[in-house]
Amino acid sequence: MKRTLALLTLSALLSAPALAQSGSIRLIAQSTGAGNPPMDALIAAFQKKYPNIKVTAEYFPIGTAYPQVLRTQLQSGNGPDLFYVTAGSGGQVSVLPLADAGFVAPLTARPWSKTAVTVNYRDLYWKQNQLYAVPLGMTPVAAIYNKDLVKTLGITLPRSLGQFLQTCKTVKAKGKVLLALAGGNAQNAGLLLSTIATNEVLSADPQWNAKRQQGKVTFANTSAWKRSLQTLLDMKKAGCFQPGVEGADIPQAAPLMASGDAVMFVIPTGAISALKGINPKLNLGATPLPASTAALASIPVSPTDALAVNKTSKNLPAALAFADFVASGGGDVTYTKATGDITAAQASTGKNLPPELAGISAALTNKSRVFPLIQLDWSNPKVFTTLGEGVQGLLTGQTTPDQLLARLDAAWDSK
Structure with a gap:
């Protein structure tokens, strides 16, 4: 009975709209050696829209350091609310193996889930009819x-x-x-x-x-x-x-x-x-x-850069609000302007590209x-x-x- 109630509560949270959320969430991602300016820009834009949510970011060196930190934190039950992942299953921080391990909250119930990833890329983020990450941008x-x-x-x-x-x-x-x-x-x-x-x-x-x-x-x-x-x-x-x-x-x-x-x-x-x-x-x-x-x-x-939501996040509504902002609130535009990548809309139409x-x-x-x-x-x-x-x-x-x-x-x- 308790398990059934817990599942119903999680399902309700995953599908609830991101309104008037508050509290704190923690995000971890990889660093390129000078922090992570694109992620900083995304977080700043998010907090401008959601001033009641405080986002604390931690960055770890690209290569082997970040994957080791991510898996250690997730396995210990002390994982972040949001974490950087890559698409598919072929990389050290690919989202699908992490989803298989039970670390990732499905995002299928979010209103944008059906349009976040075009059909060419569905198998990189969807598994068994569940969406497990929100793409940050597209990388030609x-x-x-x-x-x-x-x-x-x-x-x-x-x-x-x-x-x-x-x-x-x-x-x-x-x-x-x-x-x-x-x-x-x-x-x-x-x-x-x-x-x-x-x-x-x-x-x-x-x-x-x-x-x-x-x-x-x-x-x-x-x-x-x-x-x-x-x-x-x-x-x-x-x-x-x-x-x-x-x-x-x-x-x-x-x-x-x-x-x-x-x-x-x-x-x-x-x-x-x-x-x-x-x-x-x-x-x-x-x-x-x-x-x-x-x-x-x-x-x-490829939609390589992405964010996943921790299935056991202590502030799941706020973490989902961040995912919503990336997918449908202009967060992808902010991020790709900082990285030099392109949005899903630019990739699908070939229009409004950087010169x-x-x-x-x-x-x-x-x-x-x-x-x-x-x-x-x-x-x-x-x-x-x-x-x-x-x-x-x-x-x-x-x-x-x-x-x-x-x-x-x-x-x-x-x-």
Whole structure:
């Protein structure tokens, strides 16, 4: 009887409108090294609308520190009311495994739940007909390029892989590189490969991840995955990357863009502000990374940043009011202005984009060629880590495509 009453009370709270809430809530998220200015901006905007709710924020270093703190607090019963998560199940703080563990309050009863996530991304936030997080924004991944350097070098943006490889040779002959890459950084290296795979794998078979979950396909027996890894090797052979790419980290790769030594850098578009922080005079644009054929050209756009509500929050009404503000009260606009990402509305229409992103507007409107990052629906974080580390092996020649594909399958099947 007590359990039934508790469930009824929780259900009522989850569906109740966020009116005249008060009290205190605690939010934790990851820090990029200088706190978390976008989250600070979101909290300030929320408290302006809800002055009776005090939000205390704590930020922990990105990488392994934040996931460890989050899980320790949740498991100890001392978790925050709200916490930063990422989409799907393939990352260290992905929301679906946390929901499976019973830490996350479902948001299905909120009035905005049916429109918060478009159908392309439903499986990243919904499970068993329950919504478990509210997206903060959408993150396109594109080739960010230096417009002035393109003009100086007298080149045009390549629209196919063949043109891309030829442009690499042209740019190299002029003492520059077409594509900066932090080959020694598993995250950036893996991001480039997953962007290539979005073109080659998902465009050819949008259900590939689901088929891998069902055991109907593997990395090793998928020709599109072999083509994706070969594309990286073809780029290296054509001189697309800077010398020493296999050992470069972000602090070595990013300045190549800022100094005008590299034309492009494949990164989340929200990182444009970081590049401009190095060189405010950069005149940047964005374009999709070319595919092997025009028919496969696509763009990854993912609702990666999100917030989840603790199922055992001591002030659930106030925590839900925060989620409501993000989803339908303008919080997403505040957050994305600070991050350089885009809102769900901008992503779905391609309209009202920041000037630097005008070059991906048309790509965003082709719904059959817009996908979440392929790794967001992977079985566990080891698979993407294996991919990123494997790129370094491909670049040094110590790993073959077949060896890396076998390792990816082994990582997928590991517990």
